[in-house]
Amino acid sequence: MSQPVVHIAHFNLKYHHKPVLQDFSWVVNRNDNWLLCGASGSGKTSLAKAIAGLIPVHSGEININFNPESTLPAMVHYVANWYQFKDLEGASNFYYQQRYNSQVTVTTATVIAELEIYGKEHHLQFNEIQHILNALGFAALKNSPLIQLSSGEHKKLQLVKALWLKPQLLILDQPYNGLDTLSRKNFNGLLEEVSAAGTQLILISNETELPAVINRFAEIREGVLQEISFEDRTLDVVEEIVKPVPAFLSNEVSTTSSHVVKMIDVNISYSGKQVLKNINWEVNSGDKWLLQGYNGSGKSTLLSLIAGDHPQAYSNNFYLFGNKRGTGESIWEIKERIGLISPELHWYFDASATVWQSIASGFYDSSGLFCNPGATKHAQVDELISYFGLTEYKNRLMNELPLGKQRLTLLARTIIKNPEILILDEPCQGLDQQQTQHFNKLVDELCKNGTTLIYVGHFESQLPSCLEKRILLENGEVKSVEPMLQSI
CATH class of the missing domain: 3.40.50.300 (P-loop containing nucleotide triphosphate hydrolases)
Structure with missing residues (x-):
C-alpha cells in the first residue's frame, strides 16, 4: 500500500496565542482531491500554510510523501487568497489611488515580465502557458502593468502561475474570489486537466461550483477535521436574525x-x-x-x-x-x-x-x-x-x-x-x-x-x-x- 501524500498527526496550532487546531489529524491519500470548507477563522488557511511549510510546526507532525515516479515537481504549492505584488525595486507600499497614476506604471512589472521571471525560476516552458491564458481570458493582458490589474485579474495571475507549474500537490485558498461566471467554469476545466496530469488538489472554499475531480469533503469545526458528504457542505448555514440597525x-x-x-x-x-x-x-x-x-x-x-x-x-x-x-x-x-x-x-x-x-x-x-x-x-x-x-x-x-x-x-x-x-x-x-x-x-x-x-x-x-x-x-x-x- 502506497504512503499517503499528506499525513498529519497530533498537530496543534495557535493563531496569535489563541488555539485554532487541537490534536489535529488528517490523511490525504493518493488520488484524493479534497474540498476543505468551514467558518471564517476556523483555521483553514493556517492549516494550508503549515502543509506548504510556510509556518513552523511546533507541536505534532506533518509528513509529505511525494511520488518519486512522477515527472511533476515534488513540491507543495500554496496559492494564497491574498495576492501581494512588488514594484521593480522589491517594495509593495502602494496606495489605493496609485493604479490610476500613469507615472507609476514604469515602476511596476508587466504581466509578461512577471511570467518570464516565474518561468525561468521554475524551468517552465512558455508553449505550455498559452492554453491557460486563453481559458482564463488573460492573454490580452500580457503587456499590462501589475498595478493596473483589477482584483479578479490579479487572482487570475495567481492561478495562471499555479496551473503552469503543475506541482504534485496544489493547495488553492479561495480560488474563485473575484472570478466571473465564465472564468470559474473554465478554471474548473483547467483543474480537471492538471489533476489528470497527476496534480493532487486541496481547495479551500465555501462555493458550490466545483471541478468534477473533487471527491472528498471536510470542514474544520472547533479545531477538528470532520469529513462530510457533498450534500452536507452547504446545509449548516444557520439563518441569523438581523438585529435592528443602530x-x-x-x-x-x-x-x-x-x-x-x-x-x-x-x-x-x-x-x-x-x-x-x-x-x-x-x-x-x-x-x-x-x-x-x-x-x-x-x-x-x-x-x-x-x-x-x-x-x-x-x-x-x-x-x-x-x-x-x-x-x-x-x-x-x-x-x-x-x-x-x-x-x-x-x-x-x-x-x-x-x-x-x-x-x-x-x-x-x-x-x-x-x-x-x-x-x-x-x-x-x-x-x-x-x-x-x-x-x-x-x-x-x-x-x-x-x-x-x-x-x-x-x-x-x-x-x-x-x-x-x-x-x-x-x-x-x-x-x-x-x-x-x-x-x-x-x-x-x-x-x-x-x-x-x-x-x-x-x-x-x-x-x-x-x-x-x-x-x-x-x-x-x-x-x-x-x-x-x-x-x-
Whole structure:
C-alpha cells in the first residue's frame, strides 16, 4: 500500500496565542482531491500554510510523501487568497489611488515580465502557458502593468502561475474570489486537466461550483477535521436574525439632487488602452443597482470615477450629486457622502491599525485613524462593533485577524457615516456563507432609509434582495441596462 501524500498527526496550532487546531489529524491519500470548507477563522488557511511549510510546526507532525515516479515537481504549492505584488525595486507600499497614476506604471512589472521571471525560476516552458491564458481570458493582458490589474485579474495571475507549474500537490485558498461566471467554469476545466496530469488538489472554499475531480469533503469545526458528504457542505448555514440597525444608521438619507450619478459619453484610457467607451448611465437617488461584467470589463474603473479616485473624471461630462466634476468641489467633500468597500481598498488599507481604529477611520475616509473622534463618534464605533460581533477583536490589529474578520471590519467602516451612496464592490470576499447571508440582509435593512446602492457581485446566490436594476459592462461598454430579472 502506497504512503499517503499528506499525513498529519497530533498537530496543534495557535493563531496569535489563541488555539485554532487541537490534536489535529488528517490523511490525504493518493488520488484524493479534497474540498476543505468551514467558518471564517476556523483555521483553514493556517492549516494550508503549515502543509506548504510556510509556518513552523511546533507541536505534532506533518509528513509529505511525494511520488518519486512522477515527472511533476515534488513540491507543495500554496496559492494564497491574498495576492501581494512588488514594484521593480522589491517594495509593495502602494496606495489605493496609485493604479490610476500613469507615472507609476514604469515602476511596476508587466504581466509578461512577471511570467518570464516565474518561468525561468521554475524551468517552465512558455508553449505550455498559452492554453491557460486563453481559458482564463488573460492573454490580452500580457503587456499590462501589475498595478493596473483589477482584483479578479490579479487572482487570475495567481492561478495562471499555479496551473503552469503543475506541482504534485496544489493547495488553492479561495480560488474563485473575484472570478466571473465564465472564468470559474473554465478554471474548473483547467483543474480537471492538471489533476489528470497527476496534480493532487486541496481547495479551500465555501462555493458550490466545483471541478468534477473533487471527491472528498471536510470542514474544520472547533479545531477538528470532520469529513462530510457533498450534500452536507452547504446545509449548516444557520439563518441569523438581523438585529435592528443602530439608531444613528436608521435616519433618512438627505439628498441634494434627484440623481447621484450622471455620465454622458464617458471615455477613459490609460497606457494606450481604452477602458471605458461612451458610457451613459444615470443613477437616481435611492436606486439599487447591480453592476456586473466579466473580469476586465471596466467595472473597477467605472466605480473609481464615482468614488472620486480617478483623475480622468475631470476631463469627462460627468456629474456627481448634481454637480459637474471639476466645478470646485474637493475630493473630501465627495468622499464624505460615499461609503466604499472593494478588494483594492482592502489591499491598500493600513493593516497595523486596530479594529476599533479602522472602523473609526470611516468617519474621515482615511487609512487608519489619526485623530480623536470625540465622544459621540466613539459611542457609535462601539455600537457598530457590537452589531457586527467584533467586540472580542476591537483592540486587535487588523493584520492579526482572519481575512473574514478583516472584511467585516472594513464593512463596518464603510457604513459608519450613514453615507448617501454605498458602493459595495464584491463586499463578501473572504466571508463564509453565514457571514455573507447576514451581511446582505444588513444591506437590505440599511437601504430602507433611502440609501443609494451600487453593488458588484459575481455570484447570483450572494446578493442582497433589495437590488432593482442591473447594468452589464462588456469590453468597457454598456451591454445592457435592465430590471433585475436575468443573470449572467
